[in-house]
Amino acid sequence: VPGRFAGRVVVVTGAGSGIGRAVASRIVQEGGRVVGADLSEERLRTVAEELGDAFTYVAGSVTEQEVVDRVIEAAGPDLWGLVNNAGIMDDFLSAGEVDDATWERVFAVNVTSMMRLIRAALPLMLAAGAGSIVNTASEAGLRGSAAGVAYTASKHAVVGLTKSTAVFYRSKGIRCNAVAPGAVATNIQTRMDTASFTEVVAPLLGAFALATATAEQLAASITWLLSDDSANVNGAILASDGGWSAI
Template sequence: MSSNGFEGRSVVVTGAGSGIGRAAALRFAAEGANVLVADLNQETAHETVTAVRTAGGIARAVVGDLSEQAVVDEIVATATSAYGGLDVLVNNAGIMDRMSALADTEDAEWERVIRVNLTAPFMLTRAALPHMLDRGRGAIVFTASEAALRGSAAGTAYTAAKHGIVGLTKSLAVMYRNNGIRANAIAPGATSTNIRVDAEAGAHGPSVVGPHVALAGRVADASEQAAAILFLASDAAGNINGTVLPVDNGWSAI
């Protein structure tokens, strides 16, 4: 039995094709969990599955846009049918905005970032909850951001979406704490992933945010964020509910 209590448990990780999501999927599998890798990119999703299986773990993939109900339904149906239920949901998938200030944020940028970073986690959590409630237990971990704690780490759309994730986390914790469900979030600081910022040179938003982001300090490895996710999902965190854990080398303390 894994010391973290993941042996044989069913775990869904979104955005698991790369970065924090892949690191988390590998760690859960190494702890004995049965992992469902969800990602938009078919190639990277299957690379993660291959890495898990090569290491002796159990994983399968579902590929698609997490803001589409059919994809959400497939993820939950696959996890529950293949692994006998759903114990842990890691809502990690996300995209960056262009660091745009509000006046410069176009509808397309706003709608895409909110859809991927806030609406998709809402939809998947809504679909997963009945299965967790039936079992009388479940752990949900969101990847928020340093941008969820302040207004100076990203553009308007990303900041609003990640603040929304904090609200979603806390609402879940309150609504379902008497049903065996725990909801927590990590707030990563600067982390080495494949997410890149397509900021417009000289635009107001990047010019204002840039000096604040420069205070982030050391860039974390994705595995450091994954370790925090595993802790919050583990039995060791059994009385931790509704918290947002900064994993940022003290950036949020400045």
């Protein structure tokens, strides 16, 4: 549908690769302006070359409050949308294996950065009386067998962040939803050689878990949640997983 984002400014994190890049591309194709954030300046530059003037960016880690502030400033007072999508995996480490550094890094990127971006975006959305937020959760936000303990707990936290935000701002013209992707072909990295993975997780992974979707398929789900097409949907966790969550 051309024009769903005409005149709208949307922040997309993790815009340099995978799902975030596909979301940025779809928003620009449909008339929007995107401020992309990513750790990798090189990736962002490549996306900017492809998408042109409608895509500007801030390079840095969304775990830094200063980067969050720069992203919101770059969006300016017309900020309407936020796609909290940057995330990292946890090498499928179980509760007995996880080290503090992995736990803290995964929570900083996957949860705290999302809260900080929402907190920073809200004053602008409240002033405008309109806004739409989509957080990227995961199949691991729905079940215990899709990642290690840190990632699984972090994505369950994303579900709570989404529902809480939906409730507190529902009467202010602001919606907050999440997408729960199954396996998607992107650049996300994880180890799959731990004993926990081979002995516990691998036998539970059925055909759905192994069937990989494209980033463009996820961008279709995310931009639907972001757009006015989902006007009556708020606080929803949309599984976009080919049916994995149904079993």
